[in-house]
Amino acid sequence: MHFHRYEKYWLIFGLCTLVVFLTIVGVNAFSGGHQPPTGMMTLDPTKVDQTPPFDQPGLKKVDDNTYEANLIAMAFGYNPSKIEVPVGAKVIFNVTSKDVVHSFTIPGTNVNMMITPGHVNTSEFSFDKPGSYLVLCNEYCGSGHHMMQMTIEVK
Ligand code: CUA
Numbered sequence: 515m516h517f518h519r520y521e522k523y524w525l526i527f528g529l530c531t532l533v534v535f536l537t538i539v540g541v542n543a544f545s546g547g548h549q550p551p552t553g554m555m556t557l558d559p560t561k562v563d564q565t566p567p568f569d570q571p572g573l574k575k576v577d578d579n580t581y582e583a584n585l586i587a588m589a590f591g592y593n594p595s596k597i598e599v600p601v602g603a604k605v606i607f608n609v610t611s612k613d614v615v616h617s618f619t620i621p622g623t624n625v626n627m628m629i630t631p632g633h634v635n636t637s638e639f640s641f642d643k644p645g646s647y648l649v650l651c652n653e654y655c656g657s658g659h660h661m662m663q664m665t666i667e668v669k
Pocket residue numbers: 588589590615616617651652653654655656659660662
């Protein structure tokens with residue numbers, strides 16, 4: 515087979531570019547300990563009720579201005595279905611699912627997590643305004659999906 519000289523150069527140039535590109539993508543994807551931001555903690559989804567902190571779901575005070583909300587998502591609701599948090603406090607949401615994929619979404623905030631069984635999904639938020647905040651499920655999870663919600667009372 516006969517290549518024109520420039521054709522050969524461009525072919526080599528193209529191959530080199532591809533190698534450089536794949537190397538950059540590969541190095542970025544797998545180096546530096548990159549991990550998804552949540553879902554690093556795992557648990558047995560069939561034993562959620564026996565696994566701390568989900569054996570005692572609800573709000574737990576960590577320090578003066580920090581709370582942990584350990585919540586269980588399931589078809590079709592959250593346990594507990596209502597929590598009360600102080601205005602301005604930092605709330606760390608730890609949410610897991612007992613069955614299928616759900617979401618934990620607080621409209622109007624940046625809290626929007628996919629809740630996957632077998633994982634503890636974590637997000638933080640401080641409610642600066644008092645009020646009643648609705649938490650919704652954004653992932654279709656079955657016949658009762660549209661009714662799946664809980665309330666956060668901020669006082
Ligand atoms: Cu849970 Cu949709």
